[in-house]
Amino acid sequence: xxxxxxxxxxxxxxxxFGCDGxxxxxxxxxxxxxxxxxxxxxxxEQDTTLQPIDEINIKGIGTDLQTIAYDQDxxxxxxxxxxxxxxxxxxxxxxxxxxxxxxQRNTYQKVALAGAEVGASGNYVPDSPxxxxxxxxxxxxxTVQLEFxxxxxxxYEFVCTYPDHYKRMHGLLIVK
Ligand SMILES: [Cu+2]
Numbered sequence: 001x002x003x004x005x006x007x008x009x010x011x012x013x014x015x016x017f018g019c020d021g022x023x024x025x026x027x028x029x030x031x032x033x034x035x036x037x038x039x040x041x042x043x044x045e046q047d048t049t050l051q052p053i054d055e056i057n058i059k060g061i062g063t064d065l066q067t068i069a070y071d072q073d074x075x076x077x078x079x080x081x082x083x084x085x086x087x088x089x090x091x092x093x094x095x096x097x098x099x100x101x102x103x104q105r106n107t108y109q110k111v112a113l114a115g116a117e118v119g120a121s122g123n124y125v126p127d128s129p130x131x132x133x134x135x136x137x138x139x140x141x142x143t144v145q146l147e148f149x150x151x152x153x154x155x156y157e158f159v160c161t162y163p164d165h166y167k168r169m170h171g172l173l174i175v176k
Pocket of ligand 1: 068097098099160161162165169
């Protein structure tokens with residue numbers, strides 16, 4: 001008698017609500033909810049606007065090997081931010097060509113010397129694990145762009161690897 005009673009309740013329940021206690025009305029809304037969840041998740045994963053962007057404009061100034069320089073010797077960015085570097089070569093002489101290469105600390109000189117060995121065909125950038133990011137070459141009057149993800153907090157370096165430029169064109173990247 002008890003068993004039959006329970007069976008009746010289950011039967012009545014499934015007629016009225018569906019077996020998990022939802023009304024037919026709620027049942028109708030459900031497919032929409034199921035559809036919404038994965039979409040929201042996808043949006044979060046693809047939403048890069050949540051990542052801070054640190055944009056830096058830096059210039060290569062000077063007219064010869066004795067006067068060339070970056071217009072800043074220290075750059076500061078936020079750890080893990082997307083860093084966007086705009087390097088403008090303000091030189092006018094056709095042989096004054098610059099780039100900007102970010103490296104681990106105490107390596108800029110080694111990287112620049114290796115870059116000079118690589119030569120123009122490799123944009124003067126060596127294949128090295130101490131390089132964080134390297135821009136293309138900027139000809140006089142040109143602006144080149146470089147984007148990379150900032151590393152963890154610490155002190156890093158940047159350098160122009162065009163032959164002989166490293167002596168005057170280098171600086172520190174501070175990541176906070
Ligand atoms: Cu240079």
